[in-house]
Amino acid sequence: MRLFHTSDWHLGQNLHGQERDFEHACFLEWLLRQLALHSPDVLLIAGDIFDTVNPPVKAQERLYDFIVSAHEQQPGLTIVMIAGNHDSGSRIELPAPLMRRLRTHALGRVLWLDDGQLDSERLLLPLPDASGAIAGWCLALPFLRPAEVTGPQLGDDYLKGIAQVHEWLIAAANAKRQPGQALVAVSHAHMAGGSVSEDSERSLIIGNAEALPASLFGPSISYVALGHLHKPQKVNGEERIRYSGSPIPLSFSEIGYQHQILDIQLDGETLVSVEPRLIPRAVNLQRLGPAPLAEILLQLAELPDIDLLAEEQRQPWLEVRVRLDEPQPDLRQQVESALQGKAVRLVRIAAEYAGNGGREGEDSAAQLVELDQLSPQDLFSRAWLDSYGSEVDEQTLKDFAQLLQEVQHEEEQP
Template identity: 75%
Template sequence: MRLLHTSDWHLGQSLHGQDRDYEHACFLRWLLGQLDKRRPDALLIAGDVFDTVNPTVKAQERLYDFIVQAHERLPALTIVMIAGNHDSGSRIELPGPLMRRLRTHALGRVMWLDDGVLDSERLLIGLPGANGEVQAWCLALPFLRPAEVTGAHLGDDYLQGIGQVHGALIAAAEAKRTPDQALIAISHAHMAGGSVSMDSERSLIIGSAEALPASLFGQSISYVALGHLHKPQKVNGETRIRYCGSPIPLSFSEIDYPHQILEVELQGAELLSVEPLLVPRAVGLLRLGPAPLATLLARIAELPEVDLLADALTQPWLEVRVVLDEPQPDLRQQLETALQGKAVRLVRIGAEYAGRQGQDEEDGLALLDLDQLTPQELFSRVWLDNYGTAVDAPTLEDFEQLLQEVHNEEAQP
């Protein structure tokens, strides 16, 4: 059996206010080509399909056009898609009856039966092989919000509730499988030890809860297709537990990531190989600096001129990071004047002062832009400004819980 594992598309995302639709269109066109070439039995999309719980019409069109085209090209292809923390689980599931006609299964929430037993059946999806017979069972684990895994039957412990979901679903899958069938998990979660891109990954840690342990996925699981972290990586060095990463760089901190999808080969329940397929970058990201203004102006002068025959949508996004000795009120004007006629698109200017560089790096204050701060960081800075002391841990936990409740409300239909 052959699977393709992808995640974190973030359809509808903007980069400092600039639309990324062209880049997403290029990626989805490339992915359709890989489906034609690789002929997988299943495509796994491990969450954060959209960038927000209320995606634009264009973003939704991108997704559903892709699903239709994928089915037209490979009628036997099974697609399994789960909601991530950026998605609305209800929205992901809404067109479910229609998508099932296209062999696409969209899971956004876990549900419990009246007796407090997990409704496992809806989360277990048979994956047919080339012969049409089920060769693997997919355990679909969308991002688990506190309201879904705590309550009267489950208690108030978030991590304990997550453990109950995993345990119940794995037990149900093991009871259903035959010895020659693989168990494949698809999950959107922050696993312990994962490398995080702070600029573009919303925190999943709630209160004092820790990232999830890899032990949630026992050895009976042949492969775990993870979403959430944008950098491709193994969990605890295990080949079978993988983040494939995002297909395009979602922030300037991801410039050097090897954006990819993963091709997974299994023979029965045995994992044979996991191979990366590198995604071509349709639009480059270019960062100049940090450096003094004079140095940056000289480097800008060396940038290529606009090619009038080239598509402007392919011009790189540019971030300029300036080190200043004193305030420069006309900084933006100087940079924009220098960039006139250059084949780049300026999306961000960051400034830091030479006397604070070392301290800024230690304190995490360099290039202070609101869109680069997590809500927790912003709350902590405002607290310090207002009260003159660092925020205490209980208050920060209360804020994080409130923030999660807001996210949950946003995710409701």
């Protein structure tokens, strides 16, 4: 059996106010070509399909047009997609009855039976090979919100509830499968030891014990397709437990590595190979600085001029980071003037000020931080420090995390 592992598409994402639809369209066209070329049996999409719980219509059209095109091109392809923490589980599941006709399974949430047991059947999906025989079972584990995994049956410990759901589903899968059938888990979670990308990954929870242990996926699981972390990586060096990463760089912190999908080969229960397939970058992200303004202006002058025959939508996104000794009221005007006729699209200017601003004990460079760089947790911690003059304690952070999750859950209801 052959699988493609992808995740974190973030359809509908904006980069500092600039939409990324062209880049997502290029990725999906490339993915269709890869499906036609290599004919995998299964395509896994491990969450964060959309960037927000209420994605724009164009983003939803991209997803469903892709699913229809993939099915028309390869009628035997099975697609499994789960909701991530950016997604609305209800929205992901809404068209599920229709998508099943296209051999696509959409799982957004876990459900519980009347007797308090996990409804494992809906989360265990058969994976046919090219001959039509069931070569394996997929354990679909969407992002689990606190309301779904805490309560009278599970207690109030969020992480313990997540672990319990995993354990129950794996036990059900082991009981269901026949000899020679592989178990493949697809999960949206933060695993311990994973490398996080700055600026673009929303924390799942708050506290020191945020991550799940890789030991949760025992040796009976042939492959674990993870989503949430945007950088491709193995978990604790294990070949079979991996993040495929996002298909495009979702922030300027993600420009230093090649984005990819993963091509997985299984022979029965045995993992044979995992091969990265590098995704061409439709639009580059370019960063200048941090450097003094005079140096930045010289670098801007050296950028290539606009080619009238080239597509404007392929021009790089540009972030400029300027180091200043004092405020420059006309900073944006100077930067924009220097970019006249240049083949880049400016999306952000960040300023860093030299000097400690009179505060003792701090670094010599105080950085201006924009609101879109701060998570809700960062803002809460700063507000607490300003109000009470001390760092917020861990229990209060956990209480805030619980409240934040409840608000996000309410927002996602259609």
